[in-house]
Amino acid sequence: MLFSKVIFAALTFFGAILPHTLAVRYDSGVINKIMTHYGDDIIVVNDNFEICDVDIEVDFEGWVATGHLEIDVTFQSAVKNFGARRLANTLCDAVGEAHVVFDDDGSPNPIGCSSNLVNDGSAIQPAETLDFYNGLSSQGNWRLDLKRLFFGTLNQWALILTPCTNSPTASPTDASSDGAGTGDPHFKTWANKWYDFHGECDLVFISNPKFSQGTGLEIHIRTKARFQYSFIESAAVQIGTDILEVGAYGGYMLNGISNAELDKMDKYTVSHEKVSPKQDVFTIELGKGKQIVVQSFKDLVSVKTVGASLEEYGDSMGLLGEFGSGKWLARNGTVISKADAFGMEWQILESEPKLFQTQRSPQWPMQCTMPNNEKVGRRGLGESIAEAAAEKACEHWGDLKDQCVYDVMAAGDLELAEAGAF
Numbered sequence: 280m281l282f283s284k285v286i287f288a289a290l291t292f293f294g295a296i297l298p299h300t301l302a303v304r305y306d307s308g309v310i311n312k313i314m315t316h317y318g319d320d321i322i323v324v325n326d327n328f329e330i331c332d333v334d335i336e337v338d339f340e341g342w343v344a345t346g347h348l349e350i351d352v353t354f355q356s357a358v359k360n361f362g363a364r365r366l367a368n369t370l371c372d373a374v375g376e377a378h379v380v381f382d383d384d385g386s387p388n389p390i391g392c393s394s395n396l397v398n399d400g401s402a403i404q405p406a407e408t409l410d411f412y413n414g415l416s417s418q419g420n421w422r423l424d425l426k427r428l429f430f431g432t433l434n435q436w437a438l439i440l441t442p443c444t445n446s447p448t449a450s451p452t453d454a455s456s457d458g459a460g461t462g463d464p465h466f467k468t469w470a471n472k473w474y475d476f477h478g479e480c481d482l483v484f485i486s487n488p489k490f491s492q493g494t495g496l497e498i499h500i501r502t503k504a505r506f507q508y509s510f511i512e513s514a515a516v517q518i519g520t521d522i523l524e525v526g527a528y529g530g531y532m533l534n535g536i537s538n539a540e541l542d543k544m545d546k547y548t549v550s551h552e553k554v555s556p557k558q559d560v561f562t563i564e565l566g567k568g569k570q571i572v573v574q575s576f577k578d579l580v581s582v583k584t585v586g587a588s589l590e591e592y593g594d595s596m597g598l599l600g601e602f603g604s605g606k607w608l609a610r611n612g613t614v615i616s617k618a619d620a621f622g623m624e625w626q627i628l629e630s631e632p633k634l635f636q637t638q639r640s641p642q643w644p645m646q647c648t649m650p651n652n653e654k655v656g657r658r659g660l661g662e663s664i665a666e667a668a669a670e671k672a673c674e675h676w677g678d679l680k681d682q683c684v685y686d687v688m689a690a691g692d693l694e695l696a697e698a699g700a701f
């Protein structure tokens with residue numbers, strides 16, 4: 280297949296109005312691909328820039344039986360499938376050629392049973408808007424599907440992307456959700472999936488030696504079992520050679536010095552806010568609104584990323600899984616299927632750096648201490664706090680309400696609900 284790329288002024292392209300910026304055209308070239316019922320074709324984009332507009336030009340010929348041709352485009356980056364958009368549906372009883380550009384700014388509702396095929400390359404609106412992809416990084420596979428009762432030939436097609444800036448090397452934007460470790464402890468992988476691991480030990484939360492051109496980022500957490508639940512009792516973040524350790528009630532050390540003045544970690548600004556006597560928030564600013572946030576609520580500690588992107592975490596390993604997919608990867612890259620095995624895998628090894636100032640048992644090769652009979656003790660939950668009270672206190676937690684209720688009851692502490700999206 281031929282891939283050619285032409286940069287041209289968008290203003291000249293089918294009347295689309297895209298001032299001040301150059302669209303980049305990725306063309307399949309003439310492929311004349313024969314498609315029966317179903318066919319697809321992929322254009323690979325190697326450039327990486329933030330997308331501000333997407334148009335798709337399609338040129339095909341053939342017979343379309345009553346009621347059904349579906350044309351979809353799907354974008355899959357190296358780390359994530361961003362899903363399909365329907366360009367056209369129900370292109371009825373048509374014989375002949377079609378040459379159209381699907382453009383959010385095109386003419387409305389062009390394709391239907393009563394209309395003729397557009398064959399002059401004019402711009403029409405897709406069935407689902409393409410601005411869906413705006414803000415993503417361009418790099419990846421763009422696939423065009425022609426399916427259902429279509430017997431014909433895809434002559435050629437093109438993907439027209441407008442970068443948000445004229446720099447084709449603009450840094451990639453989000454390709455993943457944020458990761459977190461909170462509460463009881465619940466972990467949220469890069470793919471926005473929650474799981475629990477109740478082992479008591481020191482664990483690798485995030486490890487990315489390639490962070491910031493090799494400056495390196497390591498985040499370790501120390502979990503502790505108490506009564507019927509376990510929690511993160513402290514977290515240590517290392518950027519370059521600077522280490523911030525946060526524990527109960529906002530107690531912290533910077534490079535081993537308690538309550539040291541907080542200013543920078545490596546070149547990144549770090550700050551501490553005492554939100555209330557019970558809640559402390561430490562924020563490391565990574566630029567462009569991206570952050571690492573470590574919080575304590577009484578003696579429970581949480582860590583989360585804000586605005587995570589490939590740039591900081593693309594190469595990271597640890598309890599949040601593979602960036603983008605969230606797959607539970609072992610150190611050797613194999614996929615682990617059980618949460619307990621995955622948690623155990625990320626216990627800090629003897630050979631790995633120790634970020635915490637003090638040692639606490641168990642340390643490798645002694646394994647994480649697991650609760651005796653998993654969750655059995657949890658039957659006693661609710662003895663101190665009624666479920667109804669917990670539910671009420673957790674009302675404002677939205678999606679995470681169940682988790683909040685669970686934590687409040689496990690910890691026997693209604694105030695935990697106050698901490699917001701802790």
Ligand SMILES: *[C@@H]1O[C@H](CO)[C@@H](O)[C@H](O)[C@H]1NC(C)=O
Pocket residue numbers: 609610611612613624
């Ligand atoms: C990879 O790591 C997993 C989990 O630690 C282990 O079970 C597996 O045997 C390892 N595979 C290889 C090929 O080393």
